[in-house]
Amino acid sequence: MSEHFDLVVIGAGSGEAVVDDALSHWRVAVVERADFGGTCLNRGCIPSKMFVHPADVAVLADDGPRLGVRSTAEGVDWTAVRDRVIGRVDAASRDGEETYAEKPHVTVLKGTARFTGERRLVVTLADGDVEVTADRVVLATGSHPVVPDIPGLADAGYLTSDDVMRTERLPARVGVLGGGYVGSEFAHVLASYGARVTQVDSAPMLLTNQDAEISERFTAAVRERWDVRLETSLERVSGTAPHTMHLSDGSSVEVDAILVAVGRKPSSDGLDLEHAGVEVSEDGRVVVDEHLRTTAEGVWALGDLSSDVPLKHVANADARVVHHNLLHPDDLRSADHDHVPNAVFAHPQVASVGLTEEQAREQGLDLAVGRREYAEVAFGWALQHDPDDDAAEAAGLVKLLADRRTGLLVGAHLIGEQAAILVQPLVQAMALGTPVRGLARAQYWIHPALTEVVENALIDLEQDLEAGPDNA
Ligand SMILES: Cc1cc2nc3c(=O)[nH]c(=O)nc-3n(C[C@H](O)[C@H](O)[C@H](O)COP(=O)(O)OP(=O)(O)OC[C@H]3O[C@@H](n4cnc5c(N)ncnc54)[C@H](O)[C@@H]3O)c2cc1C
Numbered sequence: 001m002s003e004h005f006d007l008v009v010i011g012a013g014s015g016e017a018v019v020d021d022a023l024s025h026w027r028v029a030v031v032e033r034a035d036f037g038g039t040c041l042n043r044g045c046i047p048s049k050m051f052v053h054p055a056d057v058a059v060l061a062d063d064g065p066r067l068g069v070r071s072t073a074e075g076v077d078w079t080a081v082r083d084r085v086i087g088r089v090d091a092a093s094r095d096g097e098e099t100y101a102e103k104p105h106v107t108v109l110k111g112t113a114r115f116t117g118e119r120r121l122v123v124t125l126a127d128g129d130v131e132v133t134a135d136r137v138v139l140a141t142g143s144h145p146v147v148p149d150i151p152g153l154a155d156a157g158y159l160t161s162d163d164v165m166r167t168e169r170l171p172a173r174v175g176v177l178g179g180g181y182v183g184s185e186f187a188h189v190l191a192s193y194g195a196r197v198t199q200v201d202s203a204p205m206l207l208t209n210q211d212a213e214i215s216e217r218f219t220a221a222v223r224e225r226w227d228v229r230l231e232t233s234l235e236r237v238s239g240t241a242p243h244t245m246h247l248s249d250g251s252s253v254e255v256d257a258i259l260v261a262v263g264r265k266p267s268s269d270g271l272d273l274e275h276a277g278v279e280v281s282e283d284g285r286v287v288v289d290e291h292l293r294t295t296a297e298g299v300w301a302l303g304d305l306s307s308d309v310p311l312k313h314v315a316n317a318d319a320r321v322v323h324h325n326l327l328h329p330d331d332l333r334s335a336d337h338d339h340v341p342n343a344v345f346a347h348p349q350v351a352s353v354g355l356t357e358e359q360a361r362e363q364g365l366d367l368a369v370g371r372r373e374y375a376e377v378a379f380g381w382a383l384q385h386d387p388d389d390d391a392a393e394a395a396g397l398v399k400l401l402a403d404r405r406t407g408l409l410v411g412a413h414l415i416g417e418q419a420a421i422l423v424q425p426l427v428q429a430m431a432l433g434t435p436v437r438g439l440a441r442a443q444y445w446i447h448p449a450l451t452e453v454v455e456n457a458l459i460d461l462e463q464d465l466e467a468g469p470d471n472a
């Protein structure tokens with residue numbers, strides 16, 4: 001016999017946010033096979049940034065002597081940080097689960113869901129299977145790390161972002177495979193905590209999704225701190241802790257652990273979506289329309305499972321759209337994935353929104369470019385030892401792109417201290433369609449805060465817009 005619900009939500013990461021008291025007139029089931037809070041809370045954004053902050057503190061302590069401060073980081077206590085971080089996120093996850101379990105209209109099913117028909121599911125719980133049917137289903141099963149099939153890797157053993165933050169001790173030597181978000185943030189963490197890091201990426205630069213100038217600066221800055229091997233792949237691994245990584249450039253590196261960080265894949269496998277009539281694209285993403293409806297009647301999807309931008313702020317926004325649309329079927333909202341900012345919380349920090357210069361030129365836009373080095377504004381001086389100091393803290397840059405035809409910002413790219421915060425007024429200008437002309441002068445910018453670097457980049461951009469057509 002199957003149990004019927006008005007709504008079943010599969011995945012209690014961002015899916016959790018769909019279920020609130022506005023739905024109290026419905027019987028709702030939340031199916032979660034692991035921890036409430038999903039990737040972001042348990043093994044993603046939140047714990048990783050709690051590891052990054054001590055890493056930043058250690059870097060700053062080591063940087064003290066450059067500015068006349070007698071300081072050095074004498075090491076970071078991995079176990080203490082790990083216990084603090086994991087203690088906090090595990091408690092938040094348990095609280096989240098309890099909060100839902102206490103809601104009279106919500107049934108929590110701790111198990112793995114798969115479809116057997118249209119809005120018909122089997123959930124495998126610890127003590128057996130239950131059949132569930134529903135009027136509506138929300139798919140929010142997120143994504144998981146990709147592990148490439150490299151000879152010897154599985155036998156040697158490896159870490160991914162799922163387990164690196166829970167590992168017992170800091171490995172002395174770590175091979176980091178991948179130079180994207182996870183690889184670069186964790187190379188920063190591991191190196192700052194005292195590990196010897198070798199980062200390997202098949203691309204010619206780290207953070208290749210960023211504007212090329214920013215990727216180049218980032219790569220150059222972190223090369224001062226750890227070994228970066230670009231245009232290189234891991235051909236095979238031999239040995240079990242220590243392992244030997246055999247690289248495509250003919251070299252080999254001995255390490256105590258390997259962190260695999262070569263991307264994530266939507267978790268659509270195993271849901272048996274073909275039984276539900278839910279279409280999946282070649283890359284594993286569930287296909288949705290602008291209202292986040294899948295191809296099956298009454299089935300919605302959100303977050304990393306279906307998103308073209310797999311970031312938490314996007315998954316949260318998707319959840320708000322689905323929540324509204326479930327309650328207002330005659331007044332559907334659209335998911336807006338335009339002007340989504342991103343940040344890489346490494347050292348230096350990187351943040352951006354919109355098109356890179358390469359993408360904008362490829363689209364044939366007539367571009368105006370505004371730039372300002374951190375070192376050119378007063379707070380940048382504070383980060384510098386002397387005017388020629390190009391240490392990572394000082395070598396920050398704000399680069400802005402506008403379309404001459406519309407006079408609107410089309411991209412903003414920042415590297416350096418507080419980049420993830422400094423980008424926000426630029427996101428706002430893009431989201432609200434505020435013209436570049438007048439933007440810098442229409443408001444006060446606190447002197448001598450680092451925001452002046454954004455103000456000055458905007459002035460530079462405005463001057464370039466005034467100067468006329470681009471001849472680049
Ligand atoms: C190390 C790391 C750091 C990150 N840092 C940031 C950051 O700083 N900023 C940012 O914006 N984004 C960051 N992200 C990305 C962010 O974590 C994701 O975009 C976000 O968590 C996606 O949310 P979601 O709800 O779509 O999926 P998830 O949070 O992954 O939730 C999916 C849930 O579904 C459950 N599930 C899956 N399949 C089933 C099934 N068949 N039955 C039952 N339950 C199932 C899973 O157990 C999981 O709990 C980071 C990711 C990682 C890995």
Ligand SMILES: NC(=O)c1ccc[n+]([C@@H]2O[C@H](COP(=O)([O-])OP(=O)(O)OC[C@H]3O[C@@H](n4cnc5c(N)ncnc54)[C@H](O)[C@@H]3O)[C@@H](O)[C@H]2O)c1
Pocket residue numbers: 148177178179180181182183184185200201202203206207208232233234261262263264309310311342343344345
């Ligand atoms: N700060 C943040 O917002 C944040 C932090 C962490 C993760 N995330 C999310 O998690 C996702 C996954 O992050 P990620 O770092 O795993 O992926 P990514 O897509 O950001 O980077 C993957 C990197 O691995 C490289 N690569 C791929 N295959 C390789 C191979 N076989 N050998 C060597 N290099 C290889 C690629 O060139 C690329 O540089 C991100 O796209 C993002 O959505 C976000």
